[in-house]
Amino acid sequence: xxxxxxxxxxxxxxxxxxxxxxxxxxxxxxxxxxxxPLAATRIANALETKPRVPVIWMHGLECTxxxxxxxxxxxxxxxxAILSMISLDYDDTIMAAAGHQAEAILEETRAKYxxxxxxxxxxxxxxxxxxxxxxxxxxxxxxxLKLMAEDAQAIIAWGACASWGCVQAAKPNPTQAxxxxxVITNKPIIKVPGCPxxxxxxxxxxxxxxxxxxxxxxxxxxxxxxxxxxxxxDKCYRRPHFxxxxxxxxWDDEAARKGFCLYKMGCKGPTTYNACSTVRxxxxxxxxxxxxxxxxGCSEEGFWDKGGFYDRLTNIKQFGIEKNADQVGMAAAGVxxxxxxxxxxxxxxxxxxxxxxxxxxxx
Amino acid sequence: xxxxxxxGFNLDTSGKRIVVDPVTRIEGHLRVEVNVDSGxxxxxxxxxxxxxxxxxxxxxxxxxxxxxxxxxxxxxxCTGTHxxxxxxxxxxxxxxxxxxxxxxxxxxxxxxxxxxxxxxHFYHLHALDxxxxxSALSADPKATSTLAQxxxxxxxSSPGYFRDLQTRLKKFVESGQLGPFKNGYWGSKAYRLPPxxxxxxxxxxxxxxxxxxxxxxxxxxxxxxxxxxNWLVGGVPCPxxxxxxxxxxxxxxxxxxxxxxxxxxxxxxxxxxxxxxVAAIGSFYKDWLYGGGLSGKSVLSYGDVPxxxxxxxxxxxxxxxxxxxxxxxxxxxxxxxxxxxxxxEFVAHSWYKYPDETKGLHPWxxxxxxxxxxxxKAKGTRTNIQELDEDGKYSWIKxxxxxxxxxxxxxxxxxxxxxxxxxxxxKDPVDKFLKDLGLPLTALFSTLGRTAARAxxxxxxxxxxxxxxxxxxxTIKAGDSNTAFxxxxxxxxxxxxxxxxxxxxxxxxxxxxxxxxxxxxIENYQCVVPTTWNGSPRxxxxxxxxxxASLMNTPMENPEQPLExxxxxxxxDPCLACSTHVMSPDGQxxxxxxxx
Numbered sequence: 039x040x041x042x043x044x045x046x047x048x049x050x051x052x053x054x055x056x057x058x059x060x061x062x063x064x065x066x067x068x069x070x071x072x073x074x075p076l077a078a079t080r081i082a083n084a085l086e087t088k089p090r091v092p093v094i095w096m097h098g099l100e101c102t103x104x105x106x107x108x109x110x111x112x113x114x115x116x117x118x119a120i121l122s123m124i125s126l127d128y129d130d131t132i133m134a135a136a137g138h139q140a141e142a143i144l145e146e147t148r149a150k151y152x153x154x155x156x157x158x159x160x161x162x163x164x165x166x167x168x169x170x171x172x173x174x175x176x177x178x179x180x181x182x183l184k185l186m187a188e189d190a191q192a193i194i195a196w197g198a199c200a201s202w203g204c205v206q207a208a209k210p211n212p213t214q215a216x217x218x219x220x221v222i223t224n225k226p227i228i229k230v231p232g233c234p235x236x237x238x239x240x241x242x243x244x245x246x247x248x249x250x251x252x253x254x255x256x257x258x259x260x261x262x263x264x265x266x267x268x269x270x271x272d273k274c275y276r277r278p279h280f281x282x283x284x285x286x287x288x289w290d291d292e293a294a295r296k297g298f299c300l301y302k303m304g305c306k307g308p309t310t311y312n313a314c315s316t317v318r319x320x321x322x323x324x325x326x327x328x329x330x331x332x333x334x335g336c337s338e339e340g341f342w343d344k345g346g347f348y349d350r351l352t353n354i355k356q357f358g359i360e361k362n363a364d365q366v367g368m369a370a371a372g373v374x375x376x377x378x379x380x381x382x383x384x385x386x387x388x389x390x391x392x393x394x395x396x397x398x399x400x401x
Numbered sequence: 402x403x404x405x406x407x408x409g410f411n412l413d414t415s416g417k418r419i420v421v422d423p424v425t426r427i428e429g430h431l432r433v434e435v436n437v438d439s440g441x442x443x444x445x446x447x448x449x450x451x452x453x454x455x456x457x458x459x460x461x462x463x464x465x466x467x468x469x470x471x472x473x474x475x476x477x478x479c480t481g482t483h484x485x486x487x488x489x490x491x492x493x494x495x496x497x498x499x500x501x502x503x504x505x506x507x508x509x510x511x512x513x514x515x516x517x518x519x520x521x522h523f524y525h526l527h528a529l530d531x532x533x534x535x536s537a538l539s540a541d542p543k544a545t546s547t548l549a550q551x552x553x554x555x556x557x558s559s560p561g562y563f564r565d566l567q568t569r570l571k572k573f574v575e576s577g578q579l580g581p582f583k584n585g586y587w588g589s590k591a592y593r594l595p596p597x598x599x600x601x602x603x604x605x606x607x608x609x610x611x612x613x614x615x616x617x618x619x620x621x622x623x624x625x626x627x628x629x630x631n632w633l634v635g636g637v638p639c640p641x642x643x644x645x646x647x648x649x650x651x652x653x654x655x656x657x658x659x660x661x662x663x664x665x666x667x668x669x670x671x672x673x674x675x676x677x678x679v680a681a682i683g684s685f686y687k688d689w690l691y692g693g694g695l696s697g698k699s700v701l702s703y704g705d706v707p708x709x710x711x712x713x714x715x716x717x718x719x720x721x722x723x724x725x726x727x728x729x730x731x732x733x734x735x736x737x738x739x740x741x742x743x744x745x746e747f748v749a750h751s752w753y754k755y756p757d758e759t760k761g762l763h764p765w766x767x768x769x770x771x772x773x774x775x776x777x778k779a780k781g782t783r784t785n786i787q788e789l790d791e792d793g794k795y796s797w798i799k800x801x802x803x804x805x806x807x808x809x810x811x812x813x814x815x816x817x818x819x820x821x822x823x824x825x826x827x828k829d830p831v832d833k834f835l836k837d838l839g840l841p842l843t844a845l846f847s848t849l850g851r852t853a854a855r856a857x858x859x860x861x862x863x864x865x866x867x868x869x870x871x872x873x874x875x876t877i878k879a880g881d882s883n884t885a886f887x888x889x890x891x892x893x894x895x896x897x898x899x900x901x902x903x904x905x906x907x908x909x910x911x912x913x914x915x916x917x918x919x920x921x922x923i924e925n926y927q928c929v930v931p932t933t934w935n936g937s938p939r940x941x942x943x944x945x946x947x948x949x950a951s952l953m954n955t956p957m958e959n960p961e962q963p964l965e966x967x968x969x970x971x972x973x974d975p976c977l978a979c980s981t982h983v984m985s986p987d988g989q990x991x992x993x994x995x996x997x
């Protein structure tokens with residue numbers, strides 16, 4: 039990258055932020071990512087010496103909820119992320135240029151920052167109709183996607199669309215909307231699922247890469263472990279009500295008003311890996327369960343086709359679960375310990391079922 | 402030479418063809434082609450929706466109570482408005498009523514979306530069509546402060562504030578990494594603001610970016626998250642428990658206070674920043690009154706924001722309902738979603754197939770079979786389009802018509818209809834805005850008018866939020882804490898076969914969903930959305946749509962820089978993911994094309 043490019047540290051210093059505050063920011067970042075004090079020093083060093091990394095943000099078939107979520111980020115603020123931490127050189131949702139002037143940026147980036155830019159993809163390419171269900175610059179989006187992927191240093195799949203296919207890929211998937219890892223097979227892809235992902239999870243992933251110069255540790259499915267290794271249910275503040283067998287039975291009933299567990303109302307928290315119950319949404323204000331509706335499992339693969347959103351998880355046949363919530367609840371009402379055991383059994387069964395699902399997908 | 406359209410435009414394709422693809426700063430994928438004459442005036446305009454997702458066939462066979470979550474994902478920008486439309490359609494079909502509190506909370510969420518969407522649209526999607534960021538570098542911070550303080554009492558207006566911002570902007574530009582401002586049309590003569598007004602606008606661009614993340618917390622409180630909060634057939638999912646056991650897990654005093662504080666800030670921001678900015682910017686563009694298109698001819702609004710729960714009559718709806726055609730503001734027609742002859746969709750110029758493409762179909766009876774073919778005069782290939790042929794099929798958007806008329810929908814349509822109905826809520830602010838700028842009523846029918854109507858509406862919506870927040874609190878105080886009625890929650894209670902319609906006024910305009918339910922499952926589902934109306938291609942009679950009409954006869958400073966096209970198209974706030982998802986409701990599957 040050329041001379042004259044500023045480092046993140048330069049940028050925040052001239053914004054009037056003291057060195058002390060800068061280091062505080064670095065250690066806060068490290069803490070929020072679950073990293074130790076040594077990491078804070080490394081963050082500080084990276085931010086002091088590196089110019090801003092170019093980011094190319096492309097849109098396929100999607101609804102733009104990921105972009106909208108990204109700009110909701112409170113720490114860092116979206117404006118700091120966009121203007122100071124990365125160089126968001128192409129993003130058709132917010133960029134000033136259009137048409138030829140916009141297209142020119144893609145070519146320039148490939149030439150000037152070969153192997154150095156991050157490709158962030160929101161949405162996915164449809165493959166039916168020669169890819170022309172999503173046209174960009176007169177050509178199929180999938181072509182543009184593959185082209186920009188060739189010279190990227192890292193690829194981020196934003197949200198459920200790019201990661202799994204999401205709503206347009208729900209059965210019968212009329213356009214053959216396809217997750218990006220099925221069309222870009224020669225590069226590591228970080229999946230940041232959710233519909234949309236949490237804002238601070240999104241900015242956290244991007245700044246992790248720009249800060250540490252490497253990808254965050256990923257799980258078997260390509261998701262950053264730091265945000266996706268635990269279920270909503272594991273950290274849900276209503277979990278004690280589950281364990282005590284206290285469930286909402288009907289919308290707006292006495293139990294709902296007391297904030298009891300939404301498991302019987304179809305909550306997918308027990309099978310959904312995401313940070314909603316810990317990081318929460320929109321600056322930590324709330325998350326779906328806290329506001330009275332069950333989790334719909336929007337960060338899980340194929341969540342649109344795993345039964346109705348108000349069907350109890352135990353009723354979903356493919357999970358092969360024998361016990362239903364009533365039985366779990368009854369057991370729990372008697373002996374709390376039994377409920378925990380039953381719950382563990384449900385969890386284990388689900389894990390096996392998920393594995394089976396995965397195997398089916400590879401056929 | 403040229404072709405006269407039935408809706409009054411003279412199309413001349415003899416001049417140079419300009420292609421803009423992608424049109425950026427919108428939701429989704431859009432392409433625009435125009436012909437300009439030797440004086441660089443647009444004499445023909447072609448708007449093409451370039452994406453298609455097919456949500457409706459995906460809905461077939463599913464639980465109607467889940468439909469809100471699917472349709473909500475039609476759009477993450479106007480997040481929630483499709484969900485609201487969907488729960489209303491299902492409630493209409495099944496005869497489900499909702500409690501008064503649920504109506505207030507839904508209105509709070511819908512109005513919150515209006516304000517949020519309008520603010521983000523103006524500052525982050527539209528402002529760069531009026532504001533030259535680079536010009537702000539040569540502003541005098543002291544003069545900027547004087548300007549800001551002369552138009553508003555907003556406190557962030559000192560010379561030091563603007564000087565600091567300008568310094569940061571200068572460093573940013575000098576870094577050589579311009580990010581989203583790269584390759585913009587900076588320095589174009591089409592920009593008319595003095596440097597000081599540009600600097601003030603850049604400051605508010607950044608302030609609005611910070612503020613918008615707080616506005617949506619109303620959705621987070623009542624719906625758990627934003628984008629894509631949660632909704633419920635029969636009410637809202639959030640229970641109310643202001644002071645009893647377990648109140649911390651419900652809408653309690655702290656949550657109500659949180660919402661109140663956001664509403665106060667919204668009113669302050671729209672009063673002191675958004676509206677004064679639009680007026681100030683407008684004062685420099687008040688002789689640039691292009692872009693009116695259909696707004697002075699034919700506009701449509703379904704109405705929204707019911708004062709009373711379960712009452713969707715004209716009298717109950719605070720946003721007006723009606724249709725105006727032929728530019729006659731003296732007559733506002735009633736609109737009926739259920740009448741097969743009123744709302745119809747045509748596909749003669751869309752990439753779909755009908756048995757008889759001269760005819761339109763009502764959404765109850767809609768057919769959508771994709772048929773991607775280019776017209777004979779198109780240049781390029783099937784997968785590398787150079788120029789489209791608008792005499793053939795050229796868009797993934799269908800052409801909806803009201804009694805055969807192409808209509809404009811959106812904030813301007815709503816405000817023109819409210820004005821024509823003589824409603825003080827709409828007439829007085831419009832008259833004041835125009836009077837302050839010294840403009841006649843006809844000036845409203847323009848790109849600037851569309852942008853101004855959106856700002857006026859944001860302010861209106863912010864005050865309406867206060868109204869419904871007060872109403873919510875008053876109802877709770879009177880002893881009613883209900884948020885959902887569950888007597889018809891269980892599918893056993895439903896009729897074997899039924900159908901319904903739900904409608905809203907989305908930020909971008911009139912939105913309706915039509916649903917048929919059979920044996921407790923969705924038999925078919927059809928949405929006709931705002932950008933389908935505005936972005937529609939030609940119909941069989943040759944009527945052009947609102948986008949196309951708005952570009953006609955606009956002079957361009959430099960056809961290589963499509964600034965004027967962007968300015969006018971953006972004034973509609975296009976949402977292409979919304980407009981281009983319609984699909985076969987009658988069970989037809991798509992042809993499966995070879996997979997690569």
